[in-house]
Amino acid sequence: MKLGYIRVSSKDQNEGRQVEKMLELGIEERYIFIDKQTGANFDRPQYQAMKMFIRPGDLIYIDDLDRLGRDYDGIIKEWKHITRELGADIVILSNPTLFDSRKYKEMGDIGKLMEDQFLSLLSFVAEQERKKIKRRQAEGIALAKKQGKHLGRPKINLETISKEQRKTLEANFERWKNQEITAVQFMKMLGLKKGTFYKIVKEYESSQAS
Structure with a gap:
């Protein structure tokens, strides 16, 4: 059975584009699971509901990897749980060449090894990117303080009103x-x-x- 998982970061964001993609793939609307919250963790009601619904042989479509989540260590754990323990497959529509668990399964044991290496590399690259972003943020804050710039919301008083x-x-x-x-x-x-x-x-x- 085909399932679709959709996530947008807030209630204000529109999931319509992702829904349209799922419908074009022939996924019935009742089998499309939509969460409207952050991807910081996997404790999301519709994501958890989908996991309970999954049966061996099911195929889960997700628009992009960051729609699954933003915690890459968690993504690896969830990916392996769904594909190996629950017996389903995952396809990431933005990059099906790399993110299609069926391809690794077709290779047998060597495919599992390649998948493990690929997921580990993904985790490493993501961790380095997180560190780079944090370093840039810290450098930017330090430079702003050195230049005497006010950080945070501008103060409103009699002198600053329009x-x-x-x-x-x-x-x-x-x-x-x-x-x-x-x-x-x-x-x-x-x-x-x-x-x-x-x-x-x-x-x-x-x-x-x-």
């Missing part, structure tokens, strides 16, 4: 003080959250008093 916000503040501050408009209305007019709003109006009031 000209439009400043004009709105000046035009409506006394109206707010005289209770002609509510704080909630004033916040919406300024486009500010509660904490930032009270901080800025306090700064403004202090500036007018000085």
Whole structure:
């Protein structure tokens, strides 16, 4: 039986493209399992449901390897569990030349050895890439600190609000003080959250008093 597994990182992302691919392969919609969450681990409801559904001889299609997951040590473990313990096969549509477990099975024992070596190489390359990314991030943060750049969200205060916000503040501050408009209305007019709003109006009031 053909099964399809789809994963997108969040509920806001559209899985339509992946679904279309699965349907074109002749996979029935009821046999397409879709998760909308991170690939950091394999504790995903639809992925676990699919594993319980798998029977020997089934063929599982996945659009890309990172749709299966982003933990490459975990990918190797799951790949071997599905192909060797559950007796199913996996095809990665983005690279079926390398990622098609049927090809390795056809080679017998030598195929299993080649598959092990390939998966180990995959894990090594992925680990090196993770280290490279972390190193670049650390170097970037260190350089930004050295240059005195502020990291994280920019601070919002009376000096950093836009000209439009400043004009709105000046035009409506006394109206707010005289209770002609509510704080909630004033916040919406300024486009500010509660904490930032009270901080800025306090700064403004202090500036007018000085």
